[in-house]
Amino acid sequence: MNILRKVVKRDIIFSSQRKFSSQNQPPEFLQAYNQLFIKSNIINELLPKKIETIDHLKETFPTLLSSNRAKEADLASVNKGILEPAHDLIDRGGKRWRPALGLILAEAFGRDIKNLEANKDVYYLSGLVELVHNGSLMIDDLQDNSKFRRGEPCTYIKYGADIASNTSTFLYFAPLLKIDKYITDKKARAKILTIFNQEMVNLMLGQNWDINWHNGKVEPNANFYHQMVVNKTSTLPRMNARSLGAALRLKNSQVVKLSSFLNSLGAAFQIQDDIIALKSQEYAQERDKYEDIREGKRSLVVINALKSGKDKKLIKEILNSHTEDVAKLEQAYKAIHQNQSAFDKADKEAKQLVEKSWTAINPVLPEGDAKKKIEELSQFIIKRNL
Numbered sequence: 001m002n003i004l005r006k007v008v009k010r011d012i013i014f015s016s017q018r019k020f021s022s023q024n025q026p027p028e029f030l031q032a033y034n035q036l037f038i039k040s041n042i043i044n045e046l047l048p049k050k051i052e053t054i055d056h057l058k059e060t061f062p063t064l065l066s067s068n069r070a071k072e073a074d075l076a077s078v079n080k081g082i083l084e085p086a087h088d089l090i091d092r093g094g095k096r097w098r099p100a101l102g103l104i105l106a107e108a109f110g111r112d113i114k115n116l117e118a119n120k121d122v123y124y125l126s127g128l129v130e131l132v133h134n135g136s137l138m139i140d141d142l143q144d145n146s147k148f149r150r151g152e153p154c155t156y157i158k159y160g161a162d163i164a165s166n167t168s169t170f171l172y173f174a175p176l177l178k179i180d181k182y183i184t185d186k187k188a189r190a191k192i193l194t195i196f197n198q199e200m201v202n203l204m205l206g207q208n209w210d211i212n213w214h215n216g217k218v219e220p221n222a223n224f225y226h227q228m229v230v231n232k233t234s235t236l237p238r239m240n241a242r243s244l245g246a247a248l249r250l251k252n253s254q255v256v257k258l259s260s261f262l263n264s265l266g267a268a269f270q271i272q273d274d275i276i277a278l279k280s281q282e283y284a285q286e287r288d289k290y291e292d293i294r295e296g297k298r299s300l301v302v303i304n305a306l307k308s309g310k311d312k313k314l315i316k317e318i319l320n321s322h323t324e325d326v327a328k329l330e331q332a333y334k335a336i337h338q339n340q341s342a343f344d345k346a347d348k349e350a351k352q353l354v355e356k357s358w359t360a361i362n363p364v365l366p367e368g369d370a371k372k373k374i375e376e377l378s379q380f381i382i383k384r385n386l
């Protein structure tokens with residue numbers, strides 16, 4: 001298949017420009033938080049779009065070793081090999097609910113988030129998580145053999161697997177170089193570094209389960225699935241909330257509740273994301289309706305369909321074959337769609353998880369506007385169709 005054929009118009013930055021159907025619009029305030037996030041310029045501060053001079057290179061990566069003789073360096077390769085592919089993916093936008101949620105949570109705990117100068121720590125933590133998230137998507141697309149990300153060919157297709165895998169890892173570590181500048185309290189900084197390390201290990205354990213299952217090595221049950229998603233999907237928003245807990249000096253009991261909220265919300269997000277990948281017209285336009293079937297992904301819908309219903313053997317065979325044959329992909333697609341109860345059960349589970357997440361956080365969130373926004377954002381996560 002000519003993958004460029006399917007490329008749709010690039011959607012940049014703002015969630016409201018994405019192709020949501022009218023009933024499932026993201027909350028209006030999400031755009032305002034996205035704009036604040038962009039105005040803070042944190043992404044470019046952590047990762048410039050282009051390195052212009054050798055002094056700029058040394059200033060951006062102060063720990064970079066250079067030989068005493070070096071009066072010049074290959075800046076073009078840094079720009080073309082890392083900064084361009086990274087910003088290409090970042091500038092495609094996405095819903096950006098993770099950084100927005102970080103800002104709203106800080107607001108709920110008393111920060112005036114519109115004051116960018118006074119909240120550099122909060123913006124840094126949202127930027128850190130957004131960069132790591134983009135790095136994880138870049139490598140995830142390579143591991144899943146995906147074709148499109150945010151309406152354009154995946155980074156590894158556009159720039160090569162070598163560039164994509166290196167840039168992805170770079171995005172995990174480079175933002176940490178600047179932590180001293182933004183998190184000035186030593187104790188908070190030490191806590192955040194520990195949290196970062198723990199959650200990055202969790203992220204890769206979660207991803208490992210996902211990979212082994214799409215390879216057909218192990219057939220997961222619903223319990224396995226939940227263990228996978230609280231590590232693969234809930235991890236980065238949880239990392240943000242736990243780090244905010246350190247920066248804002250929240251009580252341990254509050255941080256525990258916040259983590260529990262994000263565990264459930266992240267799981268609901270992933271279940272809904274996978275339902276969308278199989279069902280939504282908008283998704284089919286932006287990516288490819290067979291994407292998850294070709295990957296062999298064991299989403300909750302698929303786990304349900306493999307547990308009960310017709311054509312289990314056929315579905316499993318096609319999932320494990322990673323075929324590009326459209327007739328076969330359509331066969332599996334149809335067989336999964338015939339099992340409406342597999343979708344209904346997953347949908348019910350996502351809704352219950354959002355309710356559960358709300359029960360966890362309701363008592364710890366101070367009453368007010370920010371709390372209402374967090375509730376609205378949680379609802380959007382299960383009602384959206386892209």
Ligand SMILES: CC(C)=CCC/C(C)=C/COP(=O)(O)OP(=O)(O)O
Nearest residue numbers: 136137139140144203204207232233
């Ligand atoms: C350590 C790594 C690489 C972690 C990946 C984290 C992650 C949530 C990837 C996207 O999930 P997905 O594959 O379920 O979503 P999509 O269908 O958008 O690719």
